[in-house]
Structures are given as C-alpha cells and as structure tokens.
Amino acid sequence: MADTTVKIGYAATRRGCFTHPEGKEYREKIKETVAGWGAELVDIGGINEEGLLVKPADVEKAVKVFKDADVDGIFIANCNFGEESVAAMVAKELNKPILLWGPRDNTPAPDEDRTRDTQCGLFAIGKALRRYNLPFTYIPNVALEDPTFERGYKSFAAVCSIVKNFKKTRILQISTRPQPFWSVICNEGELVEKFGIEVFPVTIQDVKDMTEELEKTDSPLVKEARARFENSLSLGGISEEQLLNSVRLYVAVKELCRINGCNSVAIHCWGPLQKAVKSATCTVNSLLTEDGIPVACETDIHGAITSIILQSAVFCTKSIFFADLTIRHPENDNAELLWHCGNFPPSLAIEGAEHKVELLCQDLGPMPTQNHWEIKHGDMTICRFDGDHGEYQLLIGEGKGVEGPKTRGTYSWFEVNDWPMWEEHLVKGPYIHHCAGVHGKVAHILYEACKYIGVNADPVSPTKEEIEAYWRGR
Incomplete structure (x- = not known):
C-alpha cells in the first residue's frame, strides 16, 4: 500500500542584518499555522538559539535533523530577507521537493527602517536554488492568513506524497x-x-x-x-x-x-x-x-x-x-x-x-x-x-x-x-x-x-x- 504520511522539514531562515524581532516572531507564527494542516512538521529548533537558518555553520546541523527524520519535502520560510546561500545549501543536500514562501511585509513606518524585506529575499533565494538546478514550488508573497498560502501548502504536501510513493513504486x-x-x-x-x-x-x-x-x-x-x-x-x-x-x-x-x-x-x-x-x-x-x-x-x-x-x-x-x-x-x-x-x-x-x-x-x-x-x-x-x-x-x-x-x-x-x-x-x-x-x-x-x-x-x-x-x- 502507498505510504500516506508526509513529513515536511521546516527550514525557516532570516538574515542577520535585520535585527528587528519580527523575524523570530514569524518563525513561531508560521510554525503554529502550518502545524495544523495535515503534514508532520520537522523543526530545526535545536540547531541554534533561534531555530533559524542564518549562518553556514547551520547547514550541516539542519541537514542532519532532516535526514534523520527522513523528510519528504522542505519548506523554506523567509522570516525576513532570509539567507539565500544557507537555505540553498540545505536544499541541495536533501534533494527533496522544495516549497518557497514568505509572509507579505507590513506597511513601513514613515520614520523607521523596514523590519523584514521578506519579498526582496525571496527573489534572492529563488536564484540561489536555480544555481543548484533545484526545482521548487513557489507560493506568492501573501499574508499568513491568506487562503492562497493554506491552499498552496496543502497542495505541496500532496505533491510530496506523489514524489515519495512514485519513487517507491x-x-x-x-x-x-x-x-x-x-x-x-x-x-x-x-x-x-x-x-x-x-x-x-x-x-x-x-x-x-x-x-x-x-x-x-x-x-x-x-x-x-x-x-x-x-x-x-x-x-x-x-x-x-x-x-x-x-x-x-x-x-x-x-x-x-x-x-x-x-x-x-x-x-x-x-x-x-x-x-x-x-x-x-x-x-x-x-x-x-x-x-x-x-x-x-x-x-x-x-x-x-x-x-x-x-x-x-x-x-x-x-x-x-x-x-x-x-x-x-x-x-x-x-x-x-x-x-x-x-x-x-x-x-x-x-x-x-x-x-x-x-x-x-x-x-x-x-x-x-x-x-x-x-x-x-x-x-x-x-x-x-x-x-x-x-x-x-x-x-x-x-x-x-x-x-x-x-x-x-x-x-x-x-x-x-x-x-x-x-x-x-x-x-x-x-x-x-x-x-x-x-x-x-x-x-x-x-x-x-x-x-x-x-x-x-x-x-x-x-x-x-x-x-x-x-x-x-x-
């Protein structure tokens, strides 16, 4: 019989130059949201204090977590601009279906720096994945509450189910x-x-x-x-x-x-x-x-x-x-x-x-x-x-x-x-x-x-x- 379980590796990432706490906050918000959408979520919370992909040193640790769990896909979530090199290196080592998405940025305050620039980082990560010839699935830069995100995430889990069972046929x-x-x-x-x-x-x-x-x-x-x-x-x-x-x-x-x-x-x-x-x-x-x-x-x-x-x-x-x-x-x-x-x-x-x-x-x-x-x-x-x-x-x-x-x-x-x-x-x-x-x-x-x-x-x-x-x- 086909295997009906799907495990998705949660590869949340942020760029260090954005010091606003929104990046860390969105890691938790995204995790809480997708955890109720069917697929088992494998978190990298223990690889560093934040549980985020930030530095090259995080790559080996994250890959080990995902391989030990035998994930069926990887979800790269841009919590701010994101670190494209680190995210792409993790994806390359896993060679699993990839979902790329980041939450839509908030309205900028007139007298303050922008807090995340999530969309800008999505362009960078997309190019980094292409450098490694990695196909990926993309959900537009919509708000966390937007039904497009939920529909896309659940559909990606079904894609992972197909890939997993096709390869085991x-x-x-x-x-x-x-x-x-x-x-x-x-x-x-x-x-x-x-x-x-x-x-x-x-x-x-x-x-x-x-x-x-x-x-x-x-x-x-x-x-x-x-x-x-x-x-x-x-x-x-x-x-x-x-x-x-x-x-x-x-x-x-x-x-x-x-x-x-x-x-x-x-x-x-x-x-x-x-x-x-x-x-x-x-x-x-x-x-x-x-x-x-x-x-x-x-x-x-x-x-x-x-x-x-x-x-x-x-x-x-x-x-x-x-x-x-x-x-x-x-x-x-x-x-x-x-x-x-x-x-x-x-x-x-x-x-x-x-x-x-x-x-x-x-x-x-x-x-x-x-x-x-x-x-x-x-x-x-x-x-x-x-x-x-x-x-x-x-x-x-x-x-x-x-x-x-x-x-x-x-x-x-x-x-x-x-x-x-x-x-x-x-x-x-x-x-x-x-x-x-x-x-x-x-x-x-x-x-x-x-x-x-x-x-x-x-x-x-x-x-x-x-x-x-x-x-x-x-």
Whole structure:
C-alpha cells in the first residue's frame, strides 16, 4: 500500500542584518499555522538559539535533523530577507521537493527602517536554488492568513506524497501482457534507470499454487476476505463455490504483494488466468484498489504507475478507479464513457445503487465475478503516465461525471470542456485507452509533481496557464 504520511522539514531562515524581532516572531507564527494542516512538521529548533537558518555553520546541523527524520519535502520560510546561500545549501543536500514562501511585509513606518524585506529575499533565494538546478514550488508573497498560502501548502504536501510513493513504486506483474495488446508494451529497464520503479514478475502458476494452498487450509485470511465480500457486495448472482474462488484469488494477490513488497499490481486478467483459478479478476481488482493496492488490467505497467500517482495525490483518502476510454456519449458531444468490466471500487457507486455481482460471460463460459454499478457524478480528475522513445509524460485533465445511458460493468459518463480536443490529444500523444480517475480536482497537484519526478506534465484542461494561475491564487 502507498505510504500516506508526509513529513515536511521546516527550514525557516532570516538574515542577520535585520535585527528587528519580527523575524523570530514569524518563525513561531508560521510554525503554529502550518502545524495544523495535515503534514508532520520537522523543526530545526535545536540547531541554534533561534531555530533559524542564518549562518553556514547551520547547514550541516539542519541537514542532519532532516535526514534523520527522513523528510519528504522542505519548506523554506523567509522570516525576513532570509539567507539565500544557507537555505540553498540545505536544499541541495536533501534533494527533496522544495516549497518557497514568505509572509507579505507590513506597511513601513514613515520614520523607521523596514523590519523584514521578506519579498526582496525571496527573489534572492529563488536564484540561489536555480544555481543548484533545484526545482521548487513557489507560493506568492501573501499574508499568513491568506487562503492562497493554506491552499498552496496543502497542495505541496500532496505533491510530496506523489514524489515519495512514485519513487517507491514496485509493481507485482502477474503474467505477460495479452498478445494483441501492443498498447501496454513498456520498457522495464528504462523504468528502473530513469525512475527507480521496479517490476516484480510472477506467473499464473504462482497464483494458482497459492489459491490451491488456500483451498487446502482453513486460512483466517480467507474467512476475513469472505466477510469483506459479503459486507461490500450483493452476491445473489453467484454460487458458494464461485464466491470462494474469487475470495481465494483476492487473498492470493494481496499476499503476493505483501510477500514481495509491492504497492500495486498489473494483472493479466484475460482467459489464461481465469481458466487457471476458475475466477475472473474484476471484483478482486475492485476490492484491492479500494484497499489502497491499485490494480491495472491487461498487464498495464504504466497503468499501475498512473494509479500510484493519482492515489498519492489524495493521500489514499478516497478510492481511485482504473478505466477504459471507450465510446462517446450518444447525445453529449463532450462526454466520454469511462468503463471497465467491473473493477471500480464499490465505495464509489452512486448512492442507493446495489453493489451487484454476477458472472462474467465470455468465450470460456460464465466466470465469477463481474461488478455492475455506475459511480458517483461530480468533479473528477483523470491522468495517464505513458511514454515512448525514452520520453515520459503525464496526461492530466479535469471534468465531471454526468447522466448517460446505463451499461454493464462499472462506469461513468465523463464530461469535459472539449472532447474532440481531448480525443486528438490522446490519439496523437504517447497514450492509450487506459487512464486512472479520482473524484475531485487535483490537476494542479499532478502538474506540480511532474517537475520532481522527471516526467513532462501534459495538461489538457485546465491548461498549463490556468494551473499556474491557480498556484498564484487566481
């Protein structure tokens, strides 16, 4: 499962020539404010009397505090002009996402020196970070109470969550890709070399062996999983044997993830696996994804990576869903069907919907189990990590779930600003028909995270300009 905790190193700084106590006072005000905004704050209060970065001698001490705590990001807070060389040296040693901000200066007194010149120092620190080729996130020089600061800080914490989990991605690959699916071909070596992403392959036989072992034993894991199925789903359409086949497959995949340290799955969900374990994977995929172990169908390695990115953007506080982009809405020219056989988590179903589970009918004959429900309407974000020729991009876009014709499987009709433009973007880009989705608007978080993970952000709607304006509070 993804790690939902985020630690941010609090690197408050001041310049010594500003002797007014406001610099020290703002260190405490800022700390008290952000401490209640979710992420764990790691303070450097013990490195000197003030707990501020002021002199080069402070660098080594601050870096040790942050490394010992294994922070996921660093917050450079300019309490007055700030000390750009010291702040930049700390950031360089950590190589973590960086947030730069300072509180807006007060009105100058007509007959006194200015007390902080915080904004002036922000220009200096920005240049120092560039000297070290360090990407950073910037929140405008607004007042501590301005909602732009709170929104930006919380969004930065989500960015840190993405970066942290992206770099820890280890995908359980169950069997090879389906032969006809050229679309999911990927370069496993390149994923390791560029991003440190690991793929752990297992065979269909490995999965079958584990399900058969579970059948022979009175495993408490099977009992717990069965209760989970019964509490989450309407199972009237399947037999006892069919239910147990699906339950054992669920336990087997989850155990293979645990044993091999994997936080996501790319599964060959077609006939060979179904024949081996006498179960389709749709319901299994939906419940594992709801557990925080996202499952990508059709052995889509890039799809699993996409899912980890999107799940991390919301700190695993809500379930994501893995979808096919399938057909256009018959009446709404800007809506598209997001669908898959049955892998959308039951917690996403529209209010009052029966969590109906039936047999999946196909060439092999009826197989347990396929889910049937529409998911909730409202704001949604979808994305797709993909690439070719050594270049990787993240498609990013927002829309909303709307009314549309009913269909089998799990689905949503997704309305955007200009579907023909989206369609062209998808077809001409390095993308396929798979994407991950989540309820809510997180495009700005996905966009900002790309600068830290070595992926080109590719926003469709909102646009690059609109996202950057959002970070500025517009």
